[in-house]
Amino acid sequence: MPTISKENYLKTIYQRAQTSNEPVTTSYVASKLEVSNAATSEMAKKLSDDGLISHEKYKGIELTDNGREIALQIIRRHRLWELFLIKVLGLSWGEVHDEAEMLEHSTSELLINTIDDYLGNPKFDPHGSPIPDRFGNLPVTPAIIALTKCRTGKKYRIAKVNDKSSELMNYFSRLGLELEKEIVIEDRLEFDNSITLSIDNRIHSLSEKICENVYVYSN
């Protein structure tokens, strides 16, 4: 079993590879984990020796099958814990990320499978992200688009949010912005790319940066 630190590197590499076409650079990983480039470079060599990534010097990083498997196990633990903390223990959208970030490294396969069963083998976490099953398989995900890509006047349903900070999650909660909630795009300002939308018949204006982190089903 890898160390907690190695698990975090693998998770970061996996998630970057999933959400970007560009190669995963050491500097990206370094900034995400808030460590120096030097630390990442060093760790890349170790993970490469462990057979968990492939890394040609001065080129991008790629996960091996083994590395991806471990990353998916950690992500599985994270997302199941988030759902469990909300559904069973009643924690809020804003509280679960940091808790799951710790628990994901201290959870045996027995325990996470028990939690999975307890929850009825859910396919998505509280932010709309897919949960890998015990074999590392991801569920089929519906097509989604960021709010920034939505058309004015149309109605959508919230499919996913990026849980970047508890502050943002709490803000969403205050807005009433939740998964599966219907929204209508009312207007969009060319000036700053902000979007005006209605949730529960109330009008809100969201900045471009926020809209990039909210996704709706693209029907």
Added chain:
Amino acid sequence: MPTISKENYLKTIYQRAQTSNEPVTTSYVASKLEVSNAATSEMAKKLSDDGLISHEKYKGIELTDNGREIALQIIRRHRLWELFLIKVLGLSWGEVHDEAEMLEHSTSELLINTIDDYLGNPKFDPHGSPIPDRFGNLPVTPAIIALTKCRTGKKYRIAKVNDKSSELMNYFSRLGLELEKEIVIEDRLEFDNSITLSIDNRIHSLSEKICENVYVYSN
């Protein structure tokens, strides 16, 4: 916040002080944590610098108020997790110790208090050990005695077991030996200090070593 390693030293020191009159020695802590005496000696200096223990060289170790507070917090987490895993997630007596051993270091105060409330603020864990409340206060505990001190022919109720190994816990489960279960001391062999007792009208013989780890209410 101390490191996981420091938390484990503090917990071990606390538990030794609770269950023995002799001073807590470095060699005891070392053997319990399965590290060298040298490592323990070194750690003792660090914990002393942190103000968590007091330690005169070549003498025993004592927790300071701060050190005891942290130890009790870890023990609280451990025991609440054990109860939660059994009561809510259905894990077995033998499975919970190792899980709790990991989770206790990855659980925020918010989360453990939530779990505490979810369980109805229980006073004892699944092995009969007292659970410190959120302020570090231990509940009043009934008087108990080890099986080794019981009188032949008498009836008792199981109050507590030491959860030393999952193997032992699984053995207890097979015997039907559970908290609050009534037992009768049938006989005792001078030869090896083993004890014969009946549980659910079935007769079992337990070695002295096992009997030292089972406690009953001493009425």
Added chain:
DNA sequence: ATTAAAAATTAAGCAAACTTAAATTAATAA
């Protein structure tokens, strides 16, 4: 009281995971 044995500490060294600073490689712009 002295000495042998046991316990505890110190010394020296290692691995993991980080740091800053220096050196190298790759990318880009004149």
Added chain:
DNA sequence: TTATTAATTTAAGTTTGCTTAATTTTTAAT
């Protein structure tokens, strides 16, 4: 094409927590 800049890696050093071996202190026995 070459020079500059940016990205990456290597080098040297730190902290934490461990190891074994050597030393010191305490305890116990003669």
